[in-house]
Amino acid sequence: MADDKDVLRDVWFGRIPTCFTLNQDEVTEREAEPYYLLLPRVSYLPLVTDKVKKHFLKVMKAEDVEEMWLEYEGTPLKWHYPIGVLFDLHASNTVLPWSITVNECWTQIRLHINDNNFPDRDLLHCTSNSVIEAHFMSSIKEADALKHKSQVVNDMQKKDHKQLWMGLQNDKFDQFWAINRKLMEYPTEEGGFRYIPFRIYQTMSDRPFIQKLFRPVSPEGNVHTLGDLLKEMYPAALPNDGEQKRYQVVIHGIEPLLETPLQWLSEHLSHPDNFLHICVIPTPTD
Amino acid sequence: MAAVTANTRTLMTDPVRLSERSGRVAAPGGGGRSAETWKRDILRQLRHRDLSQHDRFQDLIRFYTQLLDKTSLAKGILSCSSRRLSSDSSSLSALRHQNNQLKKTTGELAYQVVELQRQIKIKECVLEEQHARLLKEERRLASAFDARQELLERVEQVQAENGALKTEYDALLERQRGAETSLREEKVRGGHLLEDMIQLKKQAAARMNSRNERRSRAREANLQKELQTAARSKVTVDSPSSAPTSRSTSPKNENGSTERKHTRLFRSASVTSPRILSSIKGLFDRKRRGHSVCSLEEDLMCPVGVCLSARVPVRARQVLEAHEQGINAVRFSSSSDLLATGGTDRVIKLWEVRAGSLTHRATLEGSTEGITCIEFDPMGRRILAASYDKSALLWRLEDSVPKLTLTGHSRKVTAARFSSLSHQVVTGSADRTIRLWDLQRAACVQVVEVASYCSDLVCSENCIMSGHYDCKIRVWDTRTVSCVQELPAQGKVTSLDISSDHRKLLSCCRDDCLQLVDLRRWSNDRMCFREEGFKCGSDSTKAVISPDGCYLAAGSADGAVYIWNVSTGNLETRLPDKHSSSISAVSWSLSGEYVVSVDKSRLAVLWTDI
Numbered sequence: 001m002a003d004d005k006d007v008l009r010d011v012w013f014g015r016i017p018t019c020f021t022l023n024q025d026e027v028t029e030r031e032a033e034p035y036y037l038l039l040p041r042v043s044y045l046p047l048v049t050d051k052v053k054k055h056f057l058k059v060m061k062a063e064d065v066e067e068m069w070l071e072y073e074g075t076p077l078k079w080h081y082p083i084g085v086l087f088d089l090h091a092s093n094t095v096l097p098w099s100i101t102v103n104e105c106w107t108q109i110r111l112h113i114n115d116n117n118f119p120d121r122d123l124l125h126c127t128s129n130s131v132i133e134a135h136f137m138s139s140i141k142e143a144d145a146l147k148h149k150s151q152v153v154n155d156m157q158k159k160d161h162k163q164l165w166m167g168l169q170n171d172k173f174d175q176f177w178a179i180n181r182k183l184m185e186y187p188t189e190e191g192g193f194r195y196i197p198f199r200i201y202q203t204m205s206d207r208p209f210i211q212k213l214f215r216p217v218s219p220e221g222n223v224h225t226l227g228d229l230l231k232e233m234y235p236a237a238l239p240n241d242g243e244q245k246r247y248q249v250v251i252h253g254i255e256p257l258l259e260t261p262l263q264w265l266s267e268h269l270s271h272p273d274n275f276l277h278i279c280v281i282p283t284p285t286d
Numbered sequence: 287m288a289a290v291t292a293n294t295r296t297l298m299t300d301p302v303r304l305s306e307r308s309g310r311v312a313a314p315g316g317g318g319r320s321a322e323t324w325k326r327d328i329l330r331q332l333r334h335r336d337l338s339q340h341d342r343f344q345d346l347i348r349f350y351t352q353l354l355d356k357t358s359l360a361k362g363i364l365s366c367s368s369r370r371l372s373s374d375s376s377s378l379s380a381l382r383h384q385n386n387q388l389k390k391t392t393g394e395l396a397y398q399v400v401e402l403q404r405q406i407k408i409k410e411c412v413l414e415e416q417h418a419r420l421l422k423e424e425r426r427l428a429s430a431f432d433a434r435q436e437l438l439e440r441v442e443q444v445q446a447e448n449g450a451l452k453t454e455y456d457a458l459l460e461r462q463r464g465a466e467t468s469l470r471e472e473k474v475r476g477g478h479l480l481e482d483m484i485q486l487k488k489q490a491a492a493r494m495n496s497r498n499e500r501r502s503r504a505r506e507a508n509l510q511k512e513l514q515t516a517a518r519s520k521v522t523v524d525s526p527s528s529a530p531t532s533r534s535t536s537p538k539n540e541n542g543s544t545e546r547k548h549t550r551l552f553r554s555a556s557v558t559s560p561r562i563l564s565s566i567k568g569l570f571d572r573k574r575r576g577h578s579v580c581s582l583e584e585d586l587m588c589p590v591g592v593c594l595s596a597r598v599p600v601r602a603r604q605v606l607e608a609h610e611q612g613i614n615a616v617r618f619s620s621s622s623d624l625l626a627t628g629g630t631d632r633v634i635k636l637w638e639v640r641a642g643s644l645t646h647r648a649t650l651e652g653s654t655e656g657i658t659c660i661e662f663d664p665m666g667r668r669i670l671a672a673s674y675d676k677s678a679l680l681w682r683l684e685d686s687v688p689k690l691t692l693t694g695h696s697r698k699v700t701a702a703r704f705s706s707l708s709h710q711v712v713t714g715s716a717d718r719t720i721r722l723w724d725l726q727r728a729a730c731v732q733v734v735e736v737a738s739y740c741s742d743l744v745c746s747e748n749c750i751m752s753g754h755y756d757c758k759i760r761v762w763d764t765r766t767v768s769c770v771q772e773l774p775a776q777g778k779v780t781s782l783d784i785s786s787d788h789r790k791l792l793s794c795c796r797d798d799c800l801q802l803v804d805l806r807r808w809s810n811d812r813m814c815f816r817e818e819g820f821k822c823g824s825d826s827t828k829a830v831i832s833p834d835g836c837y838l839a840a841g842s843a844d845g846a847v848y849i850w851n852v853s854t855g856n857l858e859t860r861l862p863d864k865h866s867s868s869i870s871a872v873s874w875s876l877s878g879e880y881v882v883s884v885d886k887s888r889l890a891v892l893w894t895d896i
Contacts, residue, residue, distance in 0.1 A: 007325075010332040017343030033354055036347040058358070097343060175502065254331035254337065260324040269328075 007268045011252055012173045014041035016087050020052045021068075022059070023104075025101055032059040032095060038099065040171060041084030041252060042272050045070060045077060046126045046138075056102055065155055069123055070100050076122040080135050082271045084145070088250045088279040090218030119204050133165050136273055138218030140164065143197035146182060147266075152183055168272045184267045185232060188252035191223070192263035198276040210234060217265035226265060227258030230280075237280045250279045339733055351593030383876055398694045409412055436573045490654060497651065501686065596832035596878030599893035603642040604866045606890055608635060611656075613884035614826065615671075615871050619662040622877035624683075626650075628657025628671055636669075636683070639880060642894055650681045652688035656827065659701045659742070663708070672702035678713045680725065692723050694730045700826065702744045705750070705764065714740030714752055720762070732767055736760065741825065744784040744791070746805070753793055755825075759803075773803060776814075781828040785835045786876075791837060794829040798822050801839055802831075802852065815850045817857045823868030824887075833876045841869020845894065 010260055014040040022032040035055045039048055053068050070077045077086050077100065091098050126132065144153035153161075160179045168178025186193050200210040210233050216224055230237045230249065238258070239245040248255055251269050270276045609629035616627045618639075625637040625644060632653050637644040655674030662669055668689070669681045678699050680690040692702075699718035705712050710726045715737050722732040738756035745751075749770070750762040759773040759782065777797035784791050784805075791803045798821050804811040821843035829840035837852045837858060845865035851858040867887040874881050881893040 004325075007329060008334065010329070010336060013340075014332075014336065015340040015344075017339060017347060034355075035354070036343075036350050038343060038347055055354075096339060252332070253335045254328065256328050256331075257324040260328065265327075 004268055006187055006279070008177065009173065011108070012040075012042060012176075014084060015043060019097045019099040020049075020056075020102050021099060021100050022056050032056055036092055036149060039083050039087075040084065040097075043088075043168065043171070044081075044132050045079045045083060046132055047048055047129065048083070049216065056104065056133070060104060067104075067127070068117070068127065068245050069103050071103065071119075072098070072100050076119045079086070079132070080122060080124060080153060082273070082277060084252055084271070084278045085201060085279060087166075088253055089203060089281065091252065092250055092279070092281060093138065093284040129169070133169075136165060136168065137161060139273035139275060140183070140212075141268075146195040146197040147186070147193035147274070149184070149194065151178065164272070165283075180274075190217075191221075193266060196224075196262050196266045196276065197274055198229065198231070198262075198266070198278060199208070199279060200230075200237075200278045202234075202280050203282070214262075214265065224262045225258060226256055226260045229262055230258070234280060246281050247280050247284055250281060315582065343502060359718070363835065381411060392548065399437065402801040408665065436832060459633060494651070494880035499689075507563065537586055542689075563808065591740055594835045596837060597895040598837060598858055598896050599861065599881045600859065601894060602861070602891050603894045603896075604644055604892040605864055607634070607888045608637075608644075608646060608884065608890040609888050612886035612888060613655060613656055613890060615660045615828070616660060616873045616882050616884045616890065617660045618665055618873050618875040618882070619666045620876055621666050622880070624662075624666065625873070625875075625882055626660045626662065626669055626881075627884055628660045629888070631655060632673075632679070634660060634669065635672055639892075641873070644882075644890070644892055644896070646684075646685060646893065650686055650688070652679050652681070653677075654689070657700070658698065661703055665708075670702045670704060672699035672713060673699040676715075678702040678723070680711070690725065690728050692721075692728070692730070694721060695719065700740060701752075703743060705745045705747050706747050712743060712744040716740070720750065721754055722764070722767075734767055741779055742781045742828075744782045746788045751782055751784070751791060753782045755779070757795070759791070759793055765785075775801060777824060778820075779823055780822060781871075782831045783828075785831045786833055787835060790835060791829045792829055794827055794840060796799050796822050796825065800829050800840055800850070802838065813852070817848055817850070817860075819844060819860070820848045821845070824870060827868075828871035830872055830874050831876050834876050837874075837879055839872045839874055840886070841865070841872050843884050844870040845885065846867060847872060847881065847891075849881075861893060865889055 018035065018039045020035040035052050037048070037052060039045075049070070050070065056068075070079075071241050072086075075090055077090075078145065081089075087098055088247050104115075117272075141153050144150050156179070163179050163247050165176060166172070167179070195213045196210065198214065201208075202210075212233060214224070214229055214232065216226075218224055226249070227238065239247075239248055239249045251265070255266065258271070266276050300870060413878040459478065476668075485647050499768065538797045576833070608627050609631050613627050613629040616625065617630075618625055623639050624647070625639050626634050627637065629635045632651070632655060634650040634653075634657055635646060636648040636650065638647045647889040653671065653673040653675055657671050657673055659672040661671075662668065667683055668677065669683060671676050671681075676693065676695045676698060677757065679688040680692070681688050692711070692713065695713065695715040695717050697715055699713050699715045701712075701714040703712050704710070705722070710731075711723045711725060712720060714720050714724065717734050718739060720734040720736060720740055720743065721730050723729065724731045736752065736754065738754035738758070740754055743750055743752035745764075748764050750764055752760050753775070754760065757775045757777055757779070757780045759775055760769050760777060761771040761773070763770050775793055775795050776799050778797035779793050779795055781826075790807055791805055793801045793803070794803065798816065800815040801812040802815070815838060821840065823841070823843035827837060827841065831838055831852075836852050839847060839853060841847050845861070845867060846862035847869065848860050848861050849858045850856065861883075865887070866883050866886040866889070867882065869883050869885045872881060872883040878893060882890060883893065884890045
């Protein structure tokens with residue numbers, strides 16, 4: 001179990017070195033220096049980019065900039081995905097640090113001129129942290145609905161919900177896991193959760209992600225592994241015999257072995273929103 | 287920074303492939319091992335990820351951020367000053383503006399200083415508070431330490447106490463173990479003793495059996511011999527008798543009925559049969575010699591014989607080695623023709639007294655230890671003996687095995703006497719009890735507890751007199767079984783004897799003095815008989831009164847028999863030289879003519895006046 005606890009810690013404290021640069025199109029007083037930051041993998045972009053915003057505001061002429069959106073190599077980064085997922089999905093095999101372009105938009109323009117550069121098609125507006133909190137809590141509830149028919153999360157008190165959120169917001173591992181532990185419990189006789197809350201992301205697809213019902217244990221009583229899940233959901237991700245591996249299956253920046261039990265993955269490698277986010281990306285061709 | 291990140295990709299992918307390979311190798315190995323493999327693989331990959339993505343950039347990014355802050359600050363100041371330098375001629379307003387700005391920054395800084403000072407104060411307060419708390423805690427710690435010290439001391443004390451208890455316990459345990467060992471040894475010894483005893487009993491039984499067999503064989507042989515002699519004598523008797531008289535029966539008939547033969551023999555062969563003649567002569571002899579007033583018939587019917595005059599013996603008629611070991615007791619039968627001696631060799635021997643000589647007649651066996659005391663019953667048909675084997679035994683004269691064995695005493699029986707009631711006997715024992723036994727029921731009917739070792743006792747009408755080692759003679763009433771009188775003696779009483787008229791009681795004590803008490807006048811009239819040279823040889827030395835009550839006889843430790851005259855109180859005679867060791871007992875025949883003394887060195891001496 002000591003190993004399992006280490007895994008939880010490593011997952012929580014995973015960091016991505018990031019370089020923020022201001023979009024060249026932005027109107028500035030003077031040239032902006034790039035800003036470097038270690039981003040927590042399990043968090044959300046708006047929660048950790050306050051300093052970035054402040055840094056770039058110094059050089060901006062306009063003082064009424066309200067919202068900031070980020071993109072990587074022309075791809076707008078969805079704030080409602082965990083940072084780690086964004087990195088694994090878009091930039092896992094690129095040179096570090098991860099360079100993100102910062103775009104600023106100010107209210108007046110957005111309000112008055114419809115011709116704004118904000119990618120409304122790809123991004124949601126994030127006006128305050130309460131929006132993120134709502135999204136985060138809804139994810140947890142959805143995951144618990146899959147795992148325990150929402151019994152655990154409904155039995156929790158309001159302050160427990162708050163503690164989960166505050167734990168994530170303030171990067172407090174112990175505070176978060178004191179409550180999250182309950183969400184990861186399951187009756188021993190069943191051998192696992194009812195369904196595994198997972199999402200499979202792919203780079204080249206119109207669908208945002210794959211999410212279906214999948215049990216951790218087969219009807220015959222065998223334990224389902226990561227390989228079983230992929231075979232069911234995304235057979236193309238598995239390498240055929242004698243063939244060069246075409247896809248990488250990345251969780252938290254690592255590639256777990258396909259025989260890893262899915263239940264254990266769900267307990268230990270899930271994000272704080274209780275979902276197991278799996279990225280399937282093409283193997284880089286050197 | 288770019289250089290550092292250059293080959294991240296290869297670094298990242300390599301261990302993955304490696305782990306995949308190892309996973310594939312490990313997979314067939316077994317479920318448990320592969321389970322460990324994937325977990326270890328995940329851990330390793332996570333470490334590697336953190337190393338390449340986090341640890342390398344951590345410091346760089348921190349330094350960069352600090353640098354950025356500093357440069358922005360410096361840039362701000364520089365831009366201000368450079369502007370002032372470059373545009374010297376610029377408007378005053380610009381300078382003023384700059385001044386204002388500087389002031390503003392100063393103010394801001396001052397405000398910051400104030401703020402910081404306030405924070406310092408707060409911190410100090412907190413510090414002080416913490417200090418106070420620390421002091422308090424220290425005090426508490428000290429007190430706790432004291433308490434701990436105290437507790438430690440108590441622990442030590444308790445431990446010491448425990449140690450003491452433990453040693454005590456150990457000692458007790460040791461003692462218990464010792465006691466158990468000794469108990470076991472004792473048990474083993476007891477077992478051995480029991481075995482030995484059983485062995486001895488077996489041997490005794492075997493001996494008894496062989497004796498009985500031998501005896502029966504002897505009897506058979508005797509019978510055979512008698513038959514033969516009878517057959518032979520029949521020829522001598524028959525031939526003259528058949529010649530003169532035709533009344534005599536055939537030899538075969540004579541064998542058939544003893545009674546008829548007896549009567550006929552008596553009548554027809556009175557002259558020719560020497561046995562009958564001698565027995566008749568013996569009867570007359572006894573009558574003449576004994577001066578006894580009671581006839582033979584009377585003697586048998588009425589046991590109380592009176593001797594008119596006893597003759598003081600002067601010579602030893604016969605000295606014989608009567609037993610195999612020391613002789614403890616001797617007694618004449620009331621008819622004076624039979625003497626019984628009992629010794630340490632466990633048997634009683636009966637001797638026929640005839641014409642101044644002792645002839646061995648029978649041996650009575652049955653006791654398993656030495657005999658201490660013998661008495662004939664008044665009819666002279668039974669003999670009672672006390673034994674070292676804690677029992678008293680009763681024989682009929684014709685049987686060599688005891689008719690009764692009276693057991694119940696817990697130590698040796700020192701005295702056994704017929705009581706005035708013919709079916710009762712009284713025994714005294716070293717176990718400090720006197721017991722009354724009923725011979726018809728062969729059971730003990732009464733037990734009297736006495737304070738002291740009972741050495742001898744005699745019976746009179748309705749009373750028992752017992753001599754004890756506590757220098758007292760106790761008189762008991764047999765009807766109430768209570769001590770009615772205590773007579774003092776000079777020493778340990780070794781024997782008692784009562785005169786035939788039951789008037790005088792003789793006691794022999796260890797202070798070498800015979801004491802004669804007149805029973806009619808209790809304790810007033812007491813005569814003491816002493817003599818230089820007379821020493822009471824043992825704790826059971828027996829002295830007697832002569833049958834006519836005129837003399838006292840006792841054996842001394844020097845091997846001489848001393849005889850005192852009661853009326854004068856002086857020594858009548860001293861019979862020395864025959865015994866070589868201490869005399870244990872003497873007996874005076876009821877006819878008055880014989881005295882027998884026995885000693886510890888197996889000798890019995892018959893004394894007479896002729």
